[in-house]
Amino acid sequence: MNSNETLVEQEKQVVENTENIDTTNTEQLLDFTNMFKTQKIAKPKLLNRSQQQSQQSQQQQQSTQTKEEQNNKSIINNVPRNLTITQEQMSQRRCLDVRRWYSLSRPQYQRSCGISSVVTCWNYLFSTLGVGNLNPLSQEDVIVSLGLTTEVGPHFNDVEFGCFSGNMSLISWFKNLCRLQKVQGRAYFLWKNEGDFSTPGVDRDVALQKLTSGLKTDKISFIYHAYDHYFCPIGFECTPNKQVEAFVDEIDYNDCQYWIIIAEPAKPYPMFTVRKWVDIAQDLELKYPQYINIRKMNEGIKNYKYEKGVSQHCIMAFERIDPKPKKVIEKKEKTIINEKQQMIKNNQLDQNVEQITVNNNVTEILVNDDQLKQNELQ
DSSP states (O other), X not given: OHHHHHHHHHHHHHHHHHHTOOTTOGGGSOOOTTTSOOOOOOOOOOOOHHHHHHHHHHHHHHHHHHHHHHHHHHHHHHOOOSOOOOHHHHHTTEEEOHHHHHTOOOSOOTTOHHHHHHHHHHHHHHBTTTTSSBOOOOHHHHHHHTTSOOOOGXXXXXXXXXXXXXXXXXXXXXXXXXXXXXXXXXXXXXXXXXXXXXXXXXXXXHHHHHHHHHHHSSSEEEEEEETTEEEEEEEEEEXXXXXXXXXXXXXXXXXXXXXXXXXXXXXXXXXXXXXXXXXHHHHHHOOTTEEEOTTOGGGOEEEOSOSSOOOOOEEEEEEEXXXXXXXXXXXXXXXXHHHHHHHHHHHHHHHHHHHHHHHHHHHXXXXXXXXXXXXXXX
């Protein structure tokens, strides 16, 4: 019974709703007036051949004009002409001192990349292969003089350089080599992200600025400690991202990509390894146990076998210290200057004395003349 009552009530509500519909309101009614009407399509006007040809020619002229305008704009905007860039300006974004390459100790012995890189830096800073005036040193001579081994000849291949080659070893070898050759130099960490002798306050931007400015001078050499290898950065290029700025006088250095040229002492590899600074910075910023083999970038990020440890990847700087002029030389110069001043003073005194004597003689002559005149008058 309850279900029947509900159905009856629903029917009553439907009837009431239909009765309450306002037929005058057009928004509540469906409009079927346009449903069965056919839409008239405007037929194109028929043109003569002459009219069609003229219309086509006009369209072609308009298209050619627009293309010419676009080409002219592109030529004006994208073809640099009347270039005025100089070598000095280009040297700010491209730097490669060939003498750094001349000083490269290549090929190295097995796992002797550390001592070979130290020899490379020293030869550039102090020998005639680089910017110095001393004879170049061979890696064999340095190995023997530093006491790393007393053997000569092919037995250098038997030396296990990897057992005692580390960051501090390279720095101490360079200092001892400078002491033995009686020259002045110093070595330090340019950028080391973690562990002992880390460089707080140095990030990838600061390190890049120091590296590029150091490569522009002839007083600093660098060694990059990558995965299981040491080698020497010798140049860089700042490549603009826009093709049009290849020979522009001034570029936006923030809108560029830096490439670092690294001299390779190992003969199985090419003499230069060129890598993006972004990749080198990523390698140096990774924390142990992660690392990147910068010579095999396709392998990606890997992990060391041992979980505990500290990343030793870094960039080290080796600098030549020019001797200051000795004080003795300055004293000699001062004594020479004093002697000259005394000579000038003595000459002036002599001239004054001569003038005084001349004046006295003149006065005596005048007195004598007066006396003679008086005697004649008497």
